[in-house]
Amino acid sequence: MATAPDLIDPSIDDVMADAKRHGDKGAEDHTMILNMGPQHPSTHGVLRLVLEIDGENVVSCAPDIGYLHTGIEKTCEAKFYQQVVPLTDRIDYLSPMTNNLCYCLAVEKLLGLEIPERAQYIRVLLNELTRISSHLVWLGTHALDIGALTMFLYCWREREDISRIYENVSGQRMMSSYFRIGGLALEPPLNLFKQVQDFVTKMPERIDLYENMLTGNPIWMGRLKGVGYLSAEDAIALGVTGPPMRASGVDWDLRRDMPYSGYEKFDFKVPVSDVGDVWARYVVRMQEMRESLKICQQALDGMPEGRIHAVAPKIVLPDREQMKTQMESMIHHFKIVTEGFAVPAGEVFQAVESPRGEMGYYAVSDGTAKPYRVHMRNPSFATLQALETMCKGRMLADVVAVIGSIDIVLGEIDR
């Protein structure tokens, strides 16, 4: 990290000083600065990398971020608690439901709300579908970056099914905002579970299809194996979480180790590999998709009946029917919409396992109806710090493979 950042946008003085330092020994100064991004298809958004290269080899790699900074944390402070939910979709736009869940859990912890089991199961079900959907985007674009163009189309075909499930349940294909503080927005439509069951039934074959195309493919193996090594110690020291950490041999998954939203009731394995390269991350994510399908199946089989909201009339909006017929419900509705609801003062940190790693929401309340501070701990932001460790000494073309393998989303890095 020491050399390259100084070379971002150097002033004329810096250039002169540099020229003077090298003097007549110009031949020894054989490294070159290469600017990659922010408009580069394989940076998955607007990431800018300042690479110092010696021939084809990467000497240093400094990420430059902030191109997508929209000040979501600041915006949250000006909204009521319930108005923040749609903002959270826009942070990690490939896994909107996970963001919704994490924020809702954080506020529910502040409020001390008990969520009914049915709502928890539906939340888990949709979260695992989100994980599969996000991993499909990762697989498609990762393969595309490396040159396996066909994968992209297959992955998008399956992702379309999940987008349709999203549309069916929330009316939106991407920015779903389906979870609410205290439960869910609406009772899911009657055909939802059948739609999910159809998907869960056919998906294992589709994953076999992907693996048939990639796992034994010599080009795919050649580009992935041994590339972008990250040791377990480095992963922990650099804040890497999620599949990249598990691919480095750290056996840690919040769903299993610190369960939330009823994950303790589900039986699933946490794929771990101790190889630590891009290949291991590929293998771990592919297995994760299969485990997610198992969780979906268990959620469908064990779906309890009952309420989808907590019993908290001052926090959860009432039914339309009740609102139109009961005076008290109408008052509650009016008050929640116009002045929000006060949340007891305090601070909480709630973390969930997002498709990319540990997503945490730190919410501070001062006792009013607007959050005093909301901070998001996003997995991609921390994982990006490990990029240099993984790329150093490798070929320039491997940088593309490494970026694909850590599966970053710039929306959550810049927020």
Place this chain on the structure above:
Amino acid sequence: MYDPASAVSGTQAVFAAHADHAAVIALKSMATDAKFDRNEMTITVARESVIAAAAALKQAGYNFLEDVTAVDWLPSEPRYQIVYHILSHRMKQRIRLVARLFNDDAAIDSITSVWPSANFYEREIFDLFGVHFGGHPNLKRIMMPEDWPGHPLRKDYPVEGYR
């Protein structure tokens, strides 16, 4: 619903109630305040001892720095609250370490020597709150452009920005 009476606050009360908590044992000599609320342990230390506290927590098994952030409590003093969330993979437990800074001297030591992952988080706080981190290897703005006036997440910075 949450019952405010369930919170335990004050160093002595918390340390007496959670005497076998690993973080309590590690920070016994350094803590200036403590709180146990909503099942989350918060321990406040003086800003001078933040590196020592981080190292002591790491020694006690809290191996993973999850997050560093800040809260601006304008107009009260100390104004800034720097918050570290540290996780233990072995104990499956999280601890919140807090240091408070006064407005006229908003600076604290960087803990990048203990956890290199603090690098980006501290840069983010430097950028958005204007808190200085001493000993940071590369303390530059990270989100906003280099020449941006002001620090957006401060409470005296308008939500719509300056116009």
